[in-house]
Amino acid sequence: MSTLGLELTIAAIILLLAMSGFFSGSETALTAASRARMNRLAEEKNKRAALVLKLTDDLERLIGALLLGNNLVNILASALATSVFIAVFGDAGVVYATLLMTALVVIFAEVMPKTYAITNTDRFALAVAPLVRIVLLLFAPVTTAVRFIVRGTLGIFGIDVSETVNVLSPHDELRGAINLHLREGGVVKRDRDMLGGILDLSDLDVGDVMVHRKNMTMIDASASNEEIVTEVLAAPHTRIPLWLDEPENIVGVLHVKDLLRAMAGANWQPDAIRILDVAVEPWFVPDTTPLPKQLNAFLRRKTHFALVVDEYGGLMGLVTLEDILEEIVGDISDEHDIDRARIRIQSDGSVIVAGAVPIRDLNRALDWHLPDEEATTVAGLVIHEARAIPLVGQAFNFHGFKFEVLRRQRNQLAVLRVTPLWAKAAGE
Numbered sequence: 133m134s135t136l137g138l139e140l141t142i143a144a145i146i147l148l149l150a151m152s153g154f155f156s157g158s159e160t161a162l163t164a165a166s167r168a169r170m171n172r173l174a175e176e177k178n179k180r181a182a183l184v185l186k187l188t189d190d191l192e193r194l195i196g197a198l199l200l201g202n203n204l205v206n207i208l209a210s211a212l213a214t215s216v217f218i219a220v221f222g223d224a225g226v227v228y229a230t231l232l233m234t235a236l237v238v239i240f241a242e243v244m245p246k247t248y249a250i251t252n253t254d255r256f257a258l259a260v261a262p263l264v265r266i267v268l269l270l271f272a273p274v275t276t277a278v279r280f281i282v283r284g285t286l287g288i289f290g291i292d293v294s295e296t297v298n299v300l301s302p303h304d305e306l307r308g309a310i311n312l313h314l315r316e317g318g319v320v321k322r323d324r325d326m327l328g329g330i331l332d333l334s335d336l337d338v339g340d341v342m343v344h345r346k347n348m349t350m351i352d353a354s355a356s357n358e359e360i361v362t363e364v365l366a367a368p369h370t371r372i373p374l375w376l377d378e379p380e381n382i383v384g385v386l387h388v389k390d391l392l393r394a395m396a397g398a399n400w401q402p403d404a405i406r407i408l409d410v411a412v413e414p415w416f417v418p419d420t421t422p423l424p425k426q427l428n429a430f431l432r433r434k435t436h437f438a439l440v441v442d443e444y445g446g447l448m449g450l451v452t453l454e455d456i457l458e459e460i461v462g463d464i465s466d467e468h469d470i471d472r473a474r475i476r477i478q479s480d481g482s483v484i485v486a487g488a489v490p491i492r493d494l495n496r497a498l499d500w501h502l503p504d505e506e507a508t509t510v511a512g513l514v515i516h517e518a519r520a521i522p523l524v525g526q527a528f529n530f531h532g533f534k535f536e537v538l539r540r541q542r543n544q545l546a547v548l549r550v551t552p553l554w555a556k557a558a559g560e
Contacts, residue, residue, distance in 0.1 A: 138219075141212050141215070141216050145216075148212070152202055152237065152242075153241045153244065154260065154263070156241055157245030157246060158257075158260045159194075159198040159199070161250075161254075162184065163194075163195070169181075170184045180259075180262070184257050187268070192279060193275055197264075197275045200271050214230075214233075326460055328496075329496075332459065333423045336422070337420050338419055338420070338422075339448065340423075340492075341456060342419065342451040343455065344488075345448060348449060348450055349367045352375060353383055353407060353408060353411075356402075358402045361391070364391060372388075373414065374407070374408070379447075382447065384408055384412060384414060385414050385415075386407065394409075415433070415438045417438045418441060419441065423459065426456065427456050436453040436454070437452050437453075463493075482549050482551040484538070484547065486510075486546065487545035487546050488510075488544075490510075491503075494510060500533075500552075510535075510548060510550070511548065524537050525537065533552055533553060535550055536549040
């Protein structure tokens with residue numbers, strides 16, 4: 133091989149390695165580019181962002197073309213290098229060419245461009261998009277044939293790779309992205325919990341967030357007006373259900389502000405007003421109502437309070453707009469709320485928790501993953517797993533935790549100690 137021919141071959145190898153780096157970096161950048169940011173840029177009339185969105189709409193076609201180009205240039209570069217080394221070293225040149233090209237391809241055509249692409253994803257994607265579009269057009273016939281062969285071959289084995297098959301739902305993708313940013317420090321835990329709460333709304337029903345009827349503040353409408361006013365002033369709530377004859381027979385909902393207006397109009401004489409005329413008609417909703425639907429109903433009716441009934445019409449509890457918002461932002465407390473430490477972390481890694489605490493609240497507070505499909509509260513989970521109402525002092529191990537009953541009120545598990553088994557093992 134002449135000196136000129138050797139120089140041209142080496143130059144061709146360098147050019148092919150550069151092209152290989154382009155293909156590798158483009159694949160990484162375009163597949164990792166944020167579609168949300170690209171969509172925002174496209175809305176601002178950024179043509180390259182719109183092109184990136186168009187290219188990534190069909191990832192199978194995009195990756196197929198880039199892999200095809202990458203393999204072509206890598207194989208050609210290796211072939212040229214082998215011919216050069218055989219001319220210089222004879223048959224041993226095959227070994228030398230293999231070792232050298234492996235090192236060059238891995239370092240300069242794979243690791244280096246992909247590292248740069250992953251650290252400058254959006255910028256790299258915007259820069260290479262026009263060139264990648266040309267590559268896709270050039271390789272379109274080949275990639276179409278490859279796609280047909282691949283799908284046909286996989287189809288023989290019963291594997292469906294059509295565009296209609298989605299491994300992850302949009303909610304799962306968003307939740308995965310949020311958790312990834314939390315681990316990388318881009319999102320704080322409180323923000324992760326709020327965003328996750330929004331995504332979880334569609335999985336919850338009114339029955340999952342309602343205040344159970346045994347915890348409701350209700351007033352007997354047959355009591356004297358003076359007694360009713362006294363109970364209203366003592367209650368920490370602004371809307372209070374009124375019952376007649378029996379607690380399940382709710383006949384109205386009394387708003388403190390409406391009561392004050394009526395009292396003011398009657399010169400502050402309680403007996404001069406009729407309480408049921410001041411109360412508003414109760415609004416009943418099924419316990420199976422999805423939370424997003426109930427939230428929209430609250431906004432549409434311009435009210436914040438509804439009573440929850442089961443399939444037989446029996447009173448189960450109540451739900452407010454605040455209960456739904458707390459699923460997103462966490463507990464909302466004001467100066468009238470009764471402050472109770474329902475979750476207390478102990479020095480030994482265990483947690484003292486009220487039995488009525490929702491499992492979702494415990495999972496959110498401590499980053500646990502207790503199941504909440506069969507029960508809503510911690511006490512309900514223990515009863516479900518134990519298949520009985522445990523006695524004080526009894527303990528159970530399930531789902532990677534130890535549950536010990538500390539206090540019981542009649543048939544209710546009032547206080548429990550929950551210990552992660554991994555924390556117990558570490559302590560021992």
